[in-house]
Amino acid sequence: MKTHSKYVCQQCSYESAQWMGKCPNCGEWNSLVETIVSTRNEKLKIKNEKLEKPQKLSKIKLANKTRISTGIGEFDRVVGGPSTSSGQGGIVPGSVILLAGEPGIGKSTLLLQLTDALLAQRNFAVDFSFSRDKTHTVEKALRHSQNEASQNLLGSTGSCLYVSGEESTQQIKIRAERLGIKGENLLLFPETDVDTICAQIEEEKPLLCIIDSIQTLTTADLSGTAGSVGQVRESAARLAKTGKDLGIPIFLIGHVTKEGAIAGPMVLEHLVDVVLFFEGERFYPGRTLRSFKNRFGPTDEVGIFQMAEKGLVEISNPSELFLHERDKEIPGSAVVPILEGTRPILVEVQALVNQTSMAYPRRVASGFDPGRLSILTAIISRRLGLPLGSWDVFVNVPGGLRVREPAADLGVALAIISSFKNKPLPRGSFAFGELGLLGEVRRVLGEEKRIKEAKRLGFTKIISPSTCTSLSQATLFLRSEV
Numbered sequence: 242m243k244t245h246s247k248y249v250c251q252q253c254s255y256e257s258a259q260w261m262g263k264c265p266n267c268g269e270w271n272s273l274v275e276t277i278v279s280t281r282n283e284k285l286k287i288k289n290e291k292l293e294k295p296q297k298l299s300k301i302k303l304a305n306k307t308r309i310s311t312g313i314g315e316f317d318r319v320v321g322g323p324s325t326s327s328g329q330g331g332i333v334p335g336s337v338i339l340l341a342g343e344p345g346i347g348k349s350t351l352l353l354q355l356t357d358a359l360l361a362q363r364n365f366a367v368d369f370s371f372s373r374d375k376t377h378t379v380e381k382a383l384r385h386s387q388n389e390a391s392q393n394l395l396g397s398t399g400s401c402l403y404v405s406g407e408e409s410t411q412q413i414k415i416r417a418e419r420l421g422i423k424g425e426n427l428l429l430f431p432e433t434d435v436d437t438i439c440a441q442i443e444e445e446k447p448l449l450c451i452i453d454s455i456q457t458l459t460t461a462d463l464s465g466t467a468g469s470v471g472q473v474r475e476s477a478a479r480l481a482k483t484g485k486d487l488g489i490p491i492f493l494i495g496h497v498t499k500e501g502a503i504a505g506p507m508v509l510e511h512l513v514d515v516v517l518f519f520e521g522e523r524f525y526p527g528r529t530l531r532s533f534k535n536r537f538g539p540t541d542e543v544g545i546f547q548m549a550e551k552g553l554v555e556i557s558n559p560s561e562l563f564l565h566e567r568d569k570e571i572p573g574s575a576v577v578p579i580l581e582g583t584r585p586i587l588v589e590v591q592a593l594v595n596q597t598s599m600a601y602p603r604r605v606a607s608g609f610d611p612g613r614l615s616i617l618t619a620i621i622s623r624r625l626g627l628p629l630g631s632w633d634v635f636v637n638v639p640g641g642l643r644v645r646e647p648a649a650d651l652g653v654a655l656a657i658i659s660s661f662k663n664k665p666l667p668r669g670s671f672a673f674g675e676l677g678l679l680g681e682v683r684r685v686l687g688e689e690k691r692i693k694e695a696k697r698l699g700f701t702k703i704i705s706p707s708t709c710t711s712l713s714q715a716t717l718f719l720r721s722e723v
């Protein structure tokens with residue numbers, strides 16, 4: 242049966258047979274999205290399939306979801322699992338995972354390495370019947386899985402399917418060579434028609450399928466171009482259904498741009514089980530993998546990688562990546578223990594204060610929120626009486642990490658004051674705490690964890706809500722002039 246489509250306004254559900262730039266009903270621009278019309282019969286079928294009775298909460302048993310360890314510890318940590326804190330976790334068979342990030346950040350590299358690690362494990366499992374306590378190798382996970390569909394995979398060829406709509410097989414081969422991946426059981430499939438891809442998944446029954454990227458796929462049932470909201474959504478829905486039916490995990494790569502974060506793959510947010518963001522500054526090696534949504538685990542874990550010559554390297558000791566050797570006391574620098582998810586990381590915050598030559602003083606922040614910087618300079622000017630109104634203030638977090646926590650306030654403020662007064666903070670000191678508008682230092686989450694990490698790295702002098710209650714008190718820690 243030939244399906245047909247209509248255009249539906251995402252704002253008010255107005256329907257039209259043609260695309261229009263502006264919804265005639267609610268007046269919203271660009272809100273009409275092409276959608277497939279399901280006939281009455283299909284709707285009835287779906288309704289009957291879904292007929293379930295309400296159940297008592299107390300009677301519902303927790304299914305022990307078996308997970309497949311990917312072989313990349315930092316990745317498993319982010320998707321979560323039975324005991325995430327020990328770094329053990331993995332992907333749930335049949336789940337759909339959206340990996341979003343800016344172009345060039347390393348999404349294709351990460352997933353290519355992931356297939357290699359996963360396949361290496363499987364071979365290992367076959368050869369040595371190797372298994373770890375909590376996480377499972379592919380083989381074992383499938384055997385333990387209560388999901389009937391994933392049982393089918395036990396007999397599968399044991400390959401990973403990498404669908405590339407973006408790069409040619411030649412380009413992927415070049416990347417694989419660079420990463421040292423032979424890819425014995427990695428199948429490359431340059432295709433953009435989602436129905437062909439689904440048919441291929443059904444035939445091949447791979448252990449895992451990667452779509453690079455979802456914005457390149459189309460279905461002939463819709464007339465929109467690749468990357469339009471209608472095509473992206475429908476393609477993802479079809480893949481998700483195929484994956485769920487067969488118990489095959491599906492990875493969707495999605496590009497986001499700095500400006501258009503919402504228009505991009507976020508239209509898929511409700512459709513997928515897990516949304517991961519791969520972030521970093523392009524010219525810095527540090528990369529973070531964050532989970533934004535996770536139906537099977539927590540969303541507060543962060544994986545940390547470094548982009549190196551031969552691909553991404555897991556960083557289990559991130560402080561060492563972001564903190565430089567500090568053998569001299571220099572004005573304008575503070576060490577701040579921040580929390581990324583549940584993990585403490587020590588970073589250096591640098592500030593430079595310079596007399597302005599413009600009508601308005603400049604406030605420039607890199608790796609830190611510019612709005613927050615304005616507030617901090619205002620607090621410093623008012624509460625300490627420093628005339629920052631005629632000084633430019635620059636703040637930088639070297640290493641390419643983005644600091645978003647209010648707990649960094651005190652460290653940033655001290656770095657600014659330190660630069661202004663040309664007095665360094667003492668060696669071995671670190672600072673954290675939120676700054677209130679009255680200049681008070683407020684308590685923050687995870688103080689013990691932060692202190693522990695700082696001490697581990699040899700920082701002993703604590704500047705925190707427990708050692709100072711106000712900003713002016715904290716400035717007493719500054720050394721005398723150098």
Ligand code: TYD
Nearest residue numbers: 344345346347348349350548549550551552
């Ligand atoms: P890529 O995975 O193609 O990014 P995405 O799929 O997110 O667009 O990676 C792009 C960048 O990573 C590219 O600019 C080169 C760099 N890179 C390395 O530094 N080392 C490597 O081993 C590889 C494969 C890539």
Ligand code: MG
Nearest residue numbers: 348349407453
């Ligand atoms: Mg890519």
